[in-house]
Amino acid sequence: RQEVPDFLDISSDDQEILDQQDRVRFIGNVNAVRGDTRLRADEAEATLARNPETGQRRIERITARGDVFYVTPTETARGDTGVYTVSDEIVVLTGAVVLTQGCNVSTGQELRINLQTGVSRLTGGNGRVRSLFFSQDGDRPANSENCPAPPVPGPAPRGYSSEFPAEEPAAPSAN
């Protein structure tokens, strides 16, 4: 996995900090990006945790709702809700999960992704996991160039800029 930076950027239309509750809410076109991993949702909430020794507060978890997409260079997964626990580097998507890896597509109820090991586990909940695998010929996997990744709604993520303010933000796309 690509070297993981020691920060995580979240872009959104609006944001609200509830300082005393150690919570930060994101509203509208939310994109959380860390390294080459992206979590997209309609709304999200970050929870901060306080280090007992240093007293420093750091992000502990992001809870995402509404058209949640987990996107990496090799796979795209979609669910109704998503939780990214930053400290353990675990992402869990739930609710009508569709996982696309190249040309292969699988559906289930819960997808658990360990960002450190790269291992993903899709379970069917009380239903079954269903998968569709394409092969070129024989047992060679299909060429993923022929299978574009599913589109992710809303604008692309925006990063924390060192030359802020560069220019007025693009008006949030009406979708």
Add this chain to the structure above:
Amino acid sequence: MHSLTFAAAEPSASRAVAAARMRARVVRNVRIVLIVLIGALAANLVAQSVLTGNREPASRPAMTGDGERIINPRFTGRDAHGRPYVLTADSAVRRMVGLGNLTDLENPRIDYMLLIGGSRRPDASEVLSRLGVYDDATRTLRMTDTVRFSTRSGYEFRTEGASIDLDEGVVYGEEPVQGRAPWGGVQAYGFELYEDGRRLRFTGGVVTRFYVGDGAPAPEEEE
């Protein structure tokens, strides 16, 4: 010996007495009315001070005269929550008559519960911005040009334009703003600060940076 004839005079004497009695009655009535009026006025004053509660009206600075440059002005008052504020500046010029109650300030500073001027030092004498306009009718300070302040809850703000509503205890701005948080940073195109800086809202193309891990520094943007 002459006898004074009174008979003829009697009707005019009684008229005079009647007139005098009338005047006395009028004077008595006027006195009563006056007393009632004074009582009503006193009651009104008491009612006014109770109604406005502890909202002490902002006292005007010591001024040498309208339109003149005032050295070391001081605007004091309390916000809607009863919290005192003292607004000072290097100098102030009250705008000419007809332009409302506006006073142009240089290097405004504030001693106020909600925020501290400057970015880091909690010394109340820190400058909020290079320029300011204070409206003592709406009790709003408009800050422009290198606006820097922090909240008591530990958030630092850098922008080119923001306002403090000293009545409601709210700080807001509609210009690009960078906020540094104890856990990271925020960049946005508008903000509002409520509840003594414990609730902060950023609007318009917001990007929030969270630091992960304990050693991570806050975003470095040295002047």
